[in-house]
Amino acid sequence: MKLLSALLYVVVGIGAGVAVYWILNKIAELLPNKAEERVKPFLYILPAYLAISIYLIYPTIVTVFRSFQHQAGAEWQSVGLRNYTELLQSSDFRDALFNTVLWIIIVPALTVALGLAVATLADRLRPTSENLAKTVIFLPMAVSMVGASTVWKFVYAYNASPDSKDQVGLLNAVKTAVGGDPTPWLQNDTFHLNSLLLMVILLWSQVGYSMVLLSAAVKGVPVDTLEAARIDGASDRQIFFQVVVPQIKGTLVTVFVTVLISVMKIFDVVYVTTGGQFNTNVIGNAFFKMFNTNFDYGKSYAIVVMLMIAIIPVMIFQVRHFKQEEANL
């Protein structure tokens, strides 16, 4: 029934779209020739801008505006910078901030390094094995963060009851097999161990992306540059770091920044596995809690604004870089 209504939405949506454009086009044709040419482009972009205005421009303005207010009952009162100062003074939020920084420091760099390693190593295999290896590493890319988190939560599972002889979680099974005691991994925040284990989930899902892009870049390095280096007596290591890496720098940056942005907004992995407990909280999750559990909208908007201030320079860099890379292709 729902599927039927979905199909109906698609058909009606597309049909209505065509109809709207047809009508807009007819209206434009009613106008005198000169006016028609002038008005038409605006009619063509109108629906797209309507969507963008409702879903991005208007909310951005409201969010920035409301982040300086507090909702008391139905009334919004201006509170100046209080949402921001209270957030930055609360230890909960500072922990989330610290953990997010930890994610930012560790995950993007490791993703690029691992992806490059797999791309380079797999390049030496026979094509059939190379494809197989790459398909395996790339596979998690298709899986949602919720799915990935479930799969890994099972790996980290902990069985506390003393009468069961088996640990069903793989990690604890390995630990008990070598003579250790089982650990509730996700509750252990010594040296941020649990956060690190959550980062493994994101690495698992993102390395494939990094590998595919870097692999294409590595294969695109002109052979003559490599041969020239070899004739000059460069070792494999030198060739890799001084000839290959500089030539794929553009792709390295693209991958790094893409992963960086997804890490800054990280939410699903933490929300599904620990819900931000046990000192694993991150900004994305803090925002959702403020919004959905505490119903402190003013503060939740303040969190988004801070996130936006952090992300926008990175995104500007990314869009510029992307354009440049495209021009080079």
Add this chain to the structure above:
Amino acid sequence: MSNIEAAEVAAGPETERKDYGPAPSKAEPSRAGWGTRTVLALLCALWLIPVLGTLITSFRSESVANSSGWWRVLGNPAFTLTNYSTAWTDGQMGSAFLNSFAITLPAVFIPILVAAFAAYAFTFMQFPGRNFLFLLVVGLLVVPNYVAFGPVLNLYGKVGLGGQIPAVWLAHIGFGMSLAIYILRNYMATLPMTVIESAKIDGATHFQTFFRLVLPMSVPALASFAIFQFLWVWNDLFVALVFVGPGDNAPVTVGLNNLVGQQGNGWNFLSAGSFISMIVPLGIFLGMQRFFVRGLTAGAVKG
């Protein structure tokens, strides 16, 4: 099986390759040593084992799955489909599965036409403010969609859309629009201008040129966007959580999250639920790797 290879051709500079024989590797003409093979084999094993464990567990009975590790299946191979039927009906993953389609299909197909028209105007028409309006689109790529959650939810409350399925796909259309226009315009800019101009000389209107020439010629870009958007929407948790939440209209991601969050759900059950949520994107991944990679590359600029 040269999906990945095809993907690479699509993603980057072409490489000439034969299907058999030694890999014509440039960095290392010698064959891969044992070290390389071992490292890669270990890595692949590490990547597959968690999924394999989940897959096996999803076919084991409740008592066995939660008292012995899945690797013990070798000593005691017994399989059941009960977990899937339980997850599908009692776990409501079945209705969530349909909801996911109900959310994803409109969110993928409706924005394509809208974005294509806008991209056409930006590429082939002259009008005052064109550059500014396009820069606005590019500029909005950088805004994280978290900004929209609160204000749009309020808006939905006023028009009675809250918790409804269209609430989610409409939001995804809004969030994906900048990216769609950006990808399509960049692609249309590479189309041969002469063809479009000769159509104009032959008396074709913009409307005809768009539907008969530009839209069919843009199919590769449309496909990349469609795949990217499909995976983005199908795998999304946050937008669905905010706009429909857990309940009758929840998609598979929210459904699976509910199952994981409820105490007392055995791993056999959760495993089956997670496979129900993953089957469609995995199928698309294996079937359309080529477009998949292109979509991913293009999506690097989504905020």
